[in-house]
Amino acid sequence: MLKALALLAALLHFAPMTQAADCKPAPLGEATLYLRGGLNNWAAQDEQAFEYRCDAYxxxxxxxxxxxxxxxxxxxTPTLTFGFDASGRLARGAAVVGNASHDFGGEHTLRLSLxxxxxxxLEVGPRSFVPTPPEAITDRAALTARFDSRSAEFKAPFGAQPAGSEIRFSVGNxxxxxxxxxxxxxxxxxxxxxxxxxxxxxARIAMTPEPRGLGTGFTARFRFADIGVYGYWFELETVDGRYALQNNKDGIYWTREKGSMGPASIERLPRDLGRVRRYRQTVYAPDFQVPSWARDTVYYYIFPERFRNGDKANDPRPGGGRAQDRYQGHDVEHHARWNEKxxxxxxxxxxxxxxxxxxxxxxxxxxxxxxxxIKSLGANAIYMTPVFRAASNHKYDTADYKNIDPAFGSNADFERLCAEAARRGIRVIPDTSLNHVGADSPYFNRYGNYPAGGAFDRGHVxxxxxxxSWFRFKPAEADVDRQYQGWVGVGDxxxxDKNSxxxxxxxxxxxDSVTRLWLQRGASGWRMDVAPWxxxxxxxxxxxxxxxTKPDALTVAETWFDASKFFLGDMFDSTMNYIFRSAVLDYAAGRPAQQMTANLELIREAYPPQAFSALMNxxxxxxxxxALHHLxxxxxxxxxxxxxRLALFFQMTYPGAPAIYYGDEVGLGGGDDPYNRAPYPWADEGGRPDAALLADFRRLVKLxxxxxxxxxxxxxxxxxxxxHVVVLARQHGxxxxxxxxNNGTEASTVTVDLPFAAKRLRDALGxxxxxxxxxxxxxxxxxxxxxxxLVTP
Structure with a gap:
C-alpha cells in the first residue's frame, strides 16, 4: 500500500496545466471517458465526463x-479503462488491477494524456480548464416540444404493461x-x-399530426407483442433542423442508463444515435404472478455469524481439529468477547x-x-446470508451446497428453524451464489483439504x-492464480461455467438438486447472489x-441497478432494492427530495406493479x-x-417489503466491510442496545x-x-x-390538492x-x- 501511494504521488502532479498549441485528433476517437468512482456510485455521469481538447482529456x-x-x-470497455496495475502505476486494459485514488480538497482539473x-x-492540479459550452438551441418549435411519460395526455396506459398491450404516444408544442x-x-x-x-x-413510426392550439401535436400507437425491455424516443424535424426528444439526464443509482423518465428533454439529433437517452418500456408476461404474501412482508435480515451464539460448542476455534477450525491453509481467529469489532x-x-x-x-x-x-419487532420473514458449508465467515465461498456449515449447526437445525419460525408466522429465505464456489471446497479443492476429486486438486487441473466441467481452465499459464477465473478477479x-x-x-x-432440497426442508423461497452474472x-x-417445487416460493435477485429485465415474469419476483436504499438514505441525510423522488418514480414506472409491491426495500x-454510518x-x-428514524418512516409507509438489517433497530452502526457485519449488541453479552430506537422501530412496523x-x-x-418535503397518496379500495x-431540521407546512373527496383526515400516529x-x-x-x-376515516 505504501509503495502504491508513493507511486501515486509521482503520477498525480499538481502543477498548473497548459494546453498544447499543436492540436491532434482524439486518440480514442469518438469514445467518451468518465471519472467513475465512489463519489458517483461508479456510474458514467455527464457531470464527470472528460472533454478532449487538442492534446489531452x-x-x-x-x-x-x-x-x-x-x-x-x-x-x-477494457481498452478504454484506466486504473492502477499491480505495481501501482497508471495503466489501461488488462493490466488494470486496482483503483486510482487521490485526496481532493475542492476544485481541480484532471488531465489525462496518452x-x-x-x-x-494523469495529472491533477488547480482548476484551469474552461470547458466548451454546449451549442444553444434557439429553435422555438423544438424548445416548446413536450412529452411526459407519466401524463395520460402524452402516454397511455402508464408504466409497465403486459405483452399484447397497445400504447398511445403523443408529443406536441x-x-x-x-x-x-x-x-x-x-x-x-x-x-x-x-x-x-x-x-x-x-420500428420507426411516422406520427399522425393533429391541431394543438397554435402548435401541432403528433400521435402514434404501438402494440408490444413480446415480453422485454424496450427503448423509445422521438425524432423531431423543424424548419431549422432535426432533434431528439428524449429522456432527461437524471442519474439513477447504480444504473448505467441515465434518465428518470417523466418530462422529456430536447437536444440536437446526435450523429451517434447511441448517445440518445431512451425512455424505457417494460413489457411482462400476462400470467406473471408474485406470491401474494410478499407485499405483506417485513424482513429481518441476518448475517448469521454475527447475530447470536446459541451453541458455543460449534464455535470455530484456533488449533482445533474440526473442519470449522481451519480457513483454507490458515488457522481461524476467534473473538474473546462478543462485542469486539x-x-x-x-x-x-x-x-x-x-x-x-x-x-x-x-x-x-x-x-x-x-x-x-424477531416476532416482537413485527418481522414476519427472515432473510439470512448463506448458511451452507464454507470456509469463510461470510459463507459465499460455498464448499457444500447441500449441508449446513458445522459452525452454524446441522441440516436438522435448519429444519427446526423453519418449523419454529412457521409456528410464529415467520418465513425463512436462504441465500446462495450459483455463480461461484469456494476455492476451498470439494468441488474445486485448491488447498487439498478434501479427498482428491476436486476440479483443481492441490492447485492442479x-x-x-x-x-x-463446472470450470474453465488455462493450464498453460505458469501462475497458478491465472489458471482459472476467479469471480471479479477474486481467486478465493x-x-x-453456468452453461455446464x-x-x-x-x-x-x-x-435432489440444491434448489429443490432446501425448499423441501422448509425454505419459503430463495435470494440469489450476484444474479446479473x-x-x-x-x-x-x-x-x-x-x-x-413450491408454487408460492418467492424468488429474490441481488441486483443493484434498474432491475426491469428480471421482472418480465420469467426470472424473478423481487430484488434487493439498492436504488431505494441509496435514494432514501441520501434524502434522510439531507439531500434534495427531488433527487430521491426521481429515482423512486423511475422504478414505479419501470417495474410491473406486482414486482414493485414486493421489492425488498x-x-x-x-x-x-x-444506515447509521451513512447518516x-x-x-x-x-x-x-x-x-x-426518518428513513425508517419512509420505508414503512412506501410500497414494497421493508427489510431491517439486524441491529439497525438498536443503533448498531459500522462502515465498510467488515464493520457493517459487527455482532448484534445483546445486553447479556455486554452490549448496549438503544431501547428508545427499538421502540420507534416497533411502533412504525406496527403502523x-x-x-x-x-x-x-x-x-x-x-x-x-x-x-425537503414529499407528499404521497396511497389508495386501497x-x-x-x-x-x-420532511428531511429539514425545521417543521414545514405545505398545501396540497387531494386526488379524492373527503372532509377530514385522521392522523394515524395520534x-x-x-x-x-x-x-x-x-x-x-x-x-x-x-x-x-393521514388516513380517511
Missing amino acids: YLNLGAQGRQEFKIADEGW AADGSAR DVPGLLRATLVIERRRMTGNQEQLAYEPL PFRPGSADGSDAVYNNDFFGGDLAGIVEKLDY NPASPYA LPEI PSFRAYVYRDA VPDDFWREWRQVVKA LLSSHDQPR GEDRDLALAKRRL RHDLPVLRHGSLGAPLHVDE GTWAVTAT GQAVAVADDGQIRISVPPLFGRV
Missing part, C-alpha cells in the same frame, strides 16, 4: 477527501414549426452487470493478515433462540473430476423448478456501510439516529401492519415535492392514506386530524426529520 472536478476511482467509458505507445499519464415527428421503438439488450448494453431497431487485516487491531477468517460464533441455534424477539471464488449441464443438473434439474436462460429454467446491508454516526450520533393501505395501496405521482416526510377545504386542499404541518400519515 480534461475534467473539472469538485470533490472532498480521499476518492477512489477509475477512468473508463460507459461500457467499461503517449504514442499507448501509455497514459406551443408554436408553429414542428414539421414531422417519428416514434422510434427499439429493443434493449443487456447482459451481465450492465457491461453490454445496446438497443436494436424495431470484527478484525480487519492491516488495521493494527491485533489480527492476522488473513481476511474473513475471524469468528464470533453466531449460528442457527442463536436465531431460533431469538425468534420471539483434474480432468477426471466429476466437477471438471472460482467462477462457474452437469452444474445445472446439480443445482436445479435433478430431483448468471445467464438469463439459467434463471428462466431455475424459476420453473422453484415454482414447480432495505436501508442497510452486509455489502454497504450501515453521520461519527459526527453526531443523536442526529444520525433521528435521520435513521404498517395496522394499515392495509400502506401494504396494498397503489401509489400515484407525488402530490408535492420541494427541497375505498381507503386513502396521505404520507408526508396527531391532530386535518380538515379538508371545500376546494379539496389540505394544509399539512410536517415535523422536522420525520413525517405524518
Whole structure:
C-alpha cells in the first residue's frame, strides 16, 4: 500500500496545466471517458465526463477527501479503462488491477494524456480548464416540444404493461414549426452487470399530426407483442433542423442508463444515435404472478455469524481439529468477547493478515433462540446470508451446497428453524451464489483439504473430476492464480461455467438438486447472489423448478441497478432494492427530495406493479456501510439516529417489503466491510442496545401492519415535492392514506390538492386530524426529520 501511494504521488502532479498549441485528433476517437468512482456510485455521469481538447482529456472536478476511482467509458470497455496495475502505476486494459485514488480538497482539473505507445499519464492540479459550452438551441418549435411519460395526455396506459398491450404516444408544442415527428421503438439488450448494453431497431413510426392550439401535436400507437425491455424516443424535424426528444439526464443509482423518465428533454439529433437517452418500456408476461404474501412482508435480515451464539460448542476455534477450525491453509481467529469489532487485516487491531477468517460464533441455534424477539419487532420473514458449508465467515465461498456449515449447526437445525419460525408466522429465505464456489471446497479443492476429486486438486487441473466441467481452465499459464477465473478477479471464488449441464443438473434439474432440497426442508423461497452474472436462460429454467417445487416460493435477485429485465415474469419476483436504499438514505441525510423522488418514480414506472409491491426495500446491508454510518454516526450520533428514524418512516409507509438489517433497530452502526457485519449488541453479552430506537422501530412496523393501505395501496405521482418535503397518496379500495416526510431540521407546512373527496383526515400516529377545504386542499404541518400519515376515516 505504501509503495502504491508513493507511486501515486509521482503520477498525480499538481502543477498548473497548459494546453498544447499543436492540436491532434482524439486518440480514442469518438469514445467518451468518465471519472467513475465512489463519489458517483461508479456510474458514467455527464457531470464527470472528460472533454478532449487538442492534446489531452480534461475534467473539472469538485470533490472532498480521499476518492477512489477509475477512468473508463460507459461500457467499461477494457481498452478504454484506466486504473492502477499491480505495481501501482497508471495503466489501461488488462493490466488494470486496482483503483486510482487521490485526496481532493475542492476544485481541480484532471488531465489525462496518452503517449504514442499507448501509455497514459494523469495529472491533477488547480482548476484551469474552461470547458466548451454546449451549442444553444434557439429553435422555438423544438424548445416548446413536450412529452411526459407519466401524463395520460402524452402516454397511455402508464408504466409497465403486459405483452399484447397497445400504447398511445403523443408529443406536441406551443408554436408553429414542428414539421414531422417519428416514434422510434427499439429493443434493449443487456447482459451481465450492465457491461453490454445496446438497443436494436424495431420500428420507426411516422406520427399522425393533429391541431394543438397554435402548435401541432403528433400521435402514434404501438402494440408490444413480446415480453422485454424496450427503448423509445422521438425524432423531431423543424424548419431549422432535426432533434431528439428524449429522456432527461437524471442519474439513477447504480444504473448505467441515465434518465428518470417523466418530462422529456430536447437536444440536437446526435450523429451517434447511441448517445440518445431512451425512455424505457417494460413489457411482462400476462400470467406473471408474485406470491401474494410478499407485499405483506417485513424482513429481518441476518448475517448469521454475527447475530447470536446459541451453541458455543460449534464455535470455530484456533488449533482445533474440526473442519470449522481451519480457513483454507490458515488457522481461524476467534473473538474473546462478543462485542469486539470484527478484525480487519492491516488495521493494527491485533489480527492476522488473513481476511474473513475471524469468528464470533453466531449460528442457527442463536436465531431460533431469538425468534420471539424477531416476532416482537413485527418481522414476519427472515432473510439470512448463506448458511451452507464454507470456509469463510461470510459463507459465499460455498464448499457444500447441500449441508449446513458445522459452525452454524446441522441440516436438522435448519429444519427446526423453519418449523419454529412457521409456528410464529415467520418465513425463512436462504441465500446462495450459483455463480461461484469456494476455492476451498470439494468441488474445486485448491488447498487439498478434501479427498482428491476436486476440479483443481492441490492447485492442479483434474480432468477426471466429476466437477471438471463446472470450470474453465488455462493450464498453460505458469501462475497458478491465472489458471482459472476467479469471480471479479477474486481467486478465493472460482467462477462457474453456468452453461455446464452437469452444474445445472446439480443445482436445479435433478430431483435432489440444491434448489429443490432446501425448499423441501422448509425454505419459503430463495435470494440469489450476484444474479446479473448468471445467464438469463439459467434463471428462466431455475424459476420453473422453484415454482414447480413450491408454487408460492418467492424468488429474490441481488441486483443493484434498474432491475426491469428480471421482472418480465420469467426470472424473478423481487430484488434487493439498492436504488431505494441509496435514494432514501441520501434524502434522510439531507439531500434534495427531488433527487430521491426521481429515482423512486423511475422504478414505479419501470417495474410491473406486482414486482414493485414486493421489492425488498432495505436501508442497510452486509455489502454497504450501515444506515447509521451513512447518516453521520461519527459526527453526531443523536442526529444520525433521528435521520435513521426518518428513513425508517419512509420505508414503512412506501410500497414494497421493508427489510431491517439486524441491529439497525438498536443503533448498531459500522462502515465498510467488515464493520457493517459487527455482532448484534445483546445486553447479556455486554452490549448496549438503544431501547428508545427499538421502540420507534416497533411502533412504525406496527403502523404498517395496522394499515392495509400502506401494504396494498397503489401509489400515484407525488402530490408535492420541494427541497425537503414529499407528499404521497396511497389508495386501497375505498381507503386513502396521505404520507408526508420532511428531511429539514425545521417543521414545514405545505398545501396540497387531494386526488379524492373527503372532509377530514385522521392522523394515524395520534396527531391532530386535518380538515379538508371545500376546494379539496389540505394544509399539512410536517415535523422536522420525520413525517405524518393521514388516513380517511
